Amino acid sequence: MQNKICIIFNPAARGEKAKNLLTKLHSVVGKVPIKISQYPGDAEAKTEWAIEQGYDLIVAAGGDGTINEVVNGFNGREVTLGIIPLGTINVFAMELGLPRSIEKAWTMILQGNVKIIDLPKANDHPFVQLAGVGLDAKVLQVTHKDIRKTFGPLSYVFTVTKLLKEPQPLIEVRLKEGKRFFGSFLLVGNGKYYGGPFSVFPKARLDDGILDGCLFSRVSSTILLKCLFKSFFNKMPTDCEVIHFQSKQFQVSSPEEIPVELDGDFYGYTPVSFSCEPHKLKVIVPPSEKATC
Numbered sequence: 001m002q003n004k005i006c007i008i009f010n011p012a013a014r015g016e017k018a019k020n021l022l023t024k025l026h027s028v029v030g031k032v033p034i035k036i037s038q039y040p041g042d043a044e045a046k047t048e049w050a051i052e053q054g055y056d057l058i059v060a061a062g063g064d065g066t067i068n069e070v071v072n073g074f075n076g077r078e079v080t081l082g083i084i085p086l087g088t089i090n091v092f093a094m095e096l097g098l099p100r101s102i103e104k105a106w107t108m109i110l111q112g113n114v115k116i117i118d119l120p121k122a123n124d125h126p127f128v129q130l131a132g133v134g135l136d137a138k139v140l141q142v143t144h145k146d147i148r149k150t151f152g153p154l155s156y157v158f159t160v161t162k163l164l165k166e167p168q169p170l171i172e173v174r175l176k177e178g179k180r181f182f183g184s185f186l187l188v189g190n191g192k193y194y195g196g197p198f199s200v201f202p203k204a205r206l207d208d209g210i211l212d213g214c215l216f217s218r219v220s221s222t223i224l225l226k227c228l229f230k231s232f233f234n235k236m237p238t239d240c241e242v243i244h245f246q247s248k249q250f251q252v253s254s255p256e257e258i259p260v261e262l263d264g265d266f267y268g269y270t271p272v273s274f275s276c277e278p279h280k281l282k283v284i285v286p287p288s289e290k291a292t293c
């Protein structure tokens with residue numbers, strides 16, 4: 001049976017440059033409805049509305065934050081996710097090997113090769129690709145929107161440099177499987193990539209039923225640069241500064257509240273519990289990708 005498709009478009013993605021792509025998007029998708037997200041959180045509301053109207057293939061046209069909102073709008077219902085990557089970095093699209101051009105992404109969506117992947121959660125809040133506790137979440141929280149718009153991803157580098165001068169927090173990670181770790185900055189991955197083509201979780205797979213963690217005992221510009229360099233070549237440092245773990249479920253706590261981000265957007269504060277629902281999310285991938293259903 002043919003899917004009923006609805007597109008949820010975020011004009012604010014790619015530093016608000018995505019809005020210039022709306023006419024192009026209309027010309028590529030023809031009569032398929034495009035609903036425009038009007039404010040942060042609206043992509044989730046529009047997805048819920050679309051599902052109530054009987055649409056069963058919801059296409060997120062935006063970046064990772066838009067995909068996150070769309071998936072949160074699924075609320076456990078049996079619908080399929082399509083993606084037209086219009087964000088700045090598009091880490092999840094990179095993980096799935098999706099084409100970046102609107103035409104190619106649309107052709108792939110119409111081909112309809114579905115893969116079923118895991119759906120990670122922070123408390124009850126789903127995310128698709130990654131989460132961070134500590135430094136990166138704080139960077140997202142404090143980097144002003146106008147500075148982000150002007151300097152793009154470079155604006156985060158300015159903030160990191162400033163934040164590294166501050167005292168580092170203490171994070172405790174308690175795995176359901178029994179182990180306990182301590183550190184100051186935690187990254188959690190469903191897939192391999194973080195922040196671009198950086199393979200911070202080289203062992204991660206989107207459909208293995210587990211989450212990968214990377215806990216830094218402390219962070220400095222040298223440690224971060226070393227990690228970025230190594231992860232670009234698919235090798236994370238294995239020295240004492242970084243603990244790698246895999247787990248189905250774990251708790252993260254800290255003496256003080258520490259910020260948490262999900263898929264590149266600020267989410268809230270510790271304590272937070274991470275878990276992973278295996279084989280829960282249907283997503284359209286290129287025909288060359290082996291479907292798991």
Ligand SMILES: Nc1ncnc2c1ncn2[C@@H]1O[C@H](COP(=O)(O)OP(=O)(O)OP(=O)(O)O)[C@@H](O)[C@H]1O
Nearest residue numbers: 012013014038039040063064065066087088089090
């Ligand atoms: N109409 C809107 N006005 C302002 N912000 C919006 C609007 N609609 C959605 N948003 C917000 O835009 C933010 C950025 O979206 P998104 O993450 O998709 O783009 P991006 O940051 O360019 O991409 P990526 O995360 O892949 O680099 C999200 O936090 C989302 O909540």
